Amino acid sequence: MNDWPALLKAQRWDLLQATAAHLDLVGEAILIAVILGVPLGIMASRSLWAERTILGLANVLQTIPSLALLGVLLILFQGRIGKPPALAALVVYSLLPIIKNTILGLKSVDRGVAEAALGMGMTAWQRLTIVELPLAVPVLLGGVRVAAVASVGMATIAAAIGAKGLGTYIFQGISLADPRLILLGSVPAALLALACDAALGEIEHRLEPTRLRRTGLRDVLAISATLILVGLGLYGARGESGAGPRSSTVVIGSKDSAEMVILGHMLADLVESETTLHADRRFNLAGSLICYNALKQGGLDAYVEYTGTALTAILKQPLENDPVRVRSIVESGLAKDGIATMPPFGFENTFAILMRRSQARDLGIAKISDLARHAGTLRAGFGPEFKARPDGYPGLVKAYGLQFAIPPREMDRNLLYQAVAQESIDVAAGDSTDGRIATLDLIQLEDDRHYFPPYEAVPIVRDGAIQDHPELKNVLSKLAGKIDAETMRRLNHEVDGKKRDPAEVAREFLTSAGLLKP
């Protein structure tokens, strides 16, 4: 793919914004961590007991896996997504190096100097502010530097909970299987880490008390690099707050798959074209629970969910096979949380039993129940999740009485489509809206006994958002019944297969459907 120049040109402005937001996130986190960590370090340096307690706590916080910490913080922040919980996570991880180096710096003060300070009649406060802290600053800054460099990397993960920054590219790249986007996020992040390291290293060096003061090209470079970083960070901070007053903004979220991002763009585009509201797009959020909690608490106003997922993962209800019944259970269940369910788009993204079109035609197989007669001569392959889930392979075998020639092979679900097309297996379980079903000339067998639970895609919206902007209800229903599985497969393929920008694919569809003026 040699469209790097085009991609960079198209993204250059967004990329600058993302870099600025990233730097702002890291900068604010480090500032807060210093404000909290330095006093804690001072306290810890006063007694062994305090040192053990404070360092012990900071150590424990440091060991919490980042996604788990983000999950906990989302609960603490009552579902607010974006900057606040991301900031909190970065602060938590930055505390340890800052506290540690504060203690180290204070301890490194020469004994003779400390005794002289005491002997000449300094109070404890004067010893701290006139002698100990200034002398500890270079070591302390070393801790800030470690924390800052680590935070630049950590901050990419914050995109999982909707914080702006370079991580949005990385998460988008992962969910769209587009390595270019991953690079577009991670290369600037790495450069940013190096720049922060160099700038803080230079400041550290300049504050070394035994250094001869000399101004040269090196200082000019360091000072200008620092100024650029600070300026970019301040710009990022301004961008974050400059999103417009909350009352005129609707926050649209999406989970982390190409399909969800495309649908998210469609909803956001419709909101912006049909109303005067601004749509804040928080896409590629890590999973249903993050999205749903954010929606419940007001961090998001709307996102697209599958009814089957809402039933099992959110409402914790047993599986149902009747789509209409599932939708009504979900609708009344979500209503209790103050969330309205809009009419479905018109497609399901469920497990699909797939075969080559030619072979299915030759054998006369159209439905899964037809498959039972031929299973003895066919080879199957499934992803590990499908093979293990009770509503996957084990249940399927029971519902249809399947008996394959050899035990099904287990392979990565992304490889299954190719494996069927290349005849290394005959039957596979995939996603019903995957674009490759069409391009590889596979067919989905009809689930005639309604074994798979329905996963209809529906927009779900906060009641509060509808009360504030009644027009939303109509706008978010505009796509009802407009997208069938065939269409969704095609759109997914544009993004997954052809690596096109999901925003562009969404806009193209809306225009061709007459929902958006070209």
Place this chain on the structure above:
Amino acid sequence: MTSPSIAVAWKNVRKVFADGQPALDGVSLEARTGEVLAILGTSGSGKTTLLKLVNRLIDPTTGEVIVGDRPTTDWNPIELRRSMGYVIQEAGLMPHMTIRANVGLVPKLLGTRKLDRDEAADRCLGLVGLDPKVIAERFPHQLSGGQRQRVGVARALASDPSLILMDEPFGALDPITRREIQDEFRSLQRNLGKTVILVTHDLREACRMADRLALVAHGRLIQYGEPADFLERPADDFVRSFFQDAQAVTTAGEGARS
């Protein structure tokens, strides 16, 4: 003989440290105003403890130390310390401050205006033989060991205290520089009329600089008097041997440090 005025008096002082280790066992001693008292002893003898009782870095277990006209325990330790100069080995200068700021530090703590304390700093640097024009804006690491020690003395003089405490002040210097500073300091002390309490293990230093010596060993005062008394009338065999050994060592190689 008129009764001399007493600057510092230790009265039957005992000190047992928190770990149960006895440091001083009933020491009574005086420092006369305007004189140099050298407290002499081997390491572990309790000589530094005696000094630190004066500026309340240590409080006595029993007995008392009178500074001015009241026991140190009646003083606010901060005020007490600011009222006297303190010189330690290797000076203990603040590495992040200029020489002028280092010397003016105690006046600054006492609330002296910047202009006045800079003037005092420059004057004191001149007293110890340093040219403020050359070194006032420098940092401690840019000076030689001898210059740093002189700055340490200048710092102790900056607020013009009547009493100066010195703890092995010149121990880290080479023999020639040490002697130079010792002689200069002695004449400076005579000119300014300061009371000085000097802790040292170096007999030559003690004899060269002090009006009176106090020899301590194992937490007890062994002998107190003028230097000549120690040679002519040693209190016991310990004093005799201390003087002989010390003389042997200092003659064999000036500058040997313990």
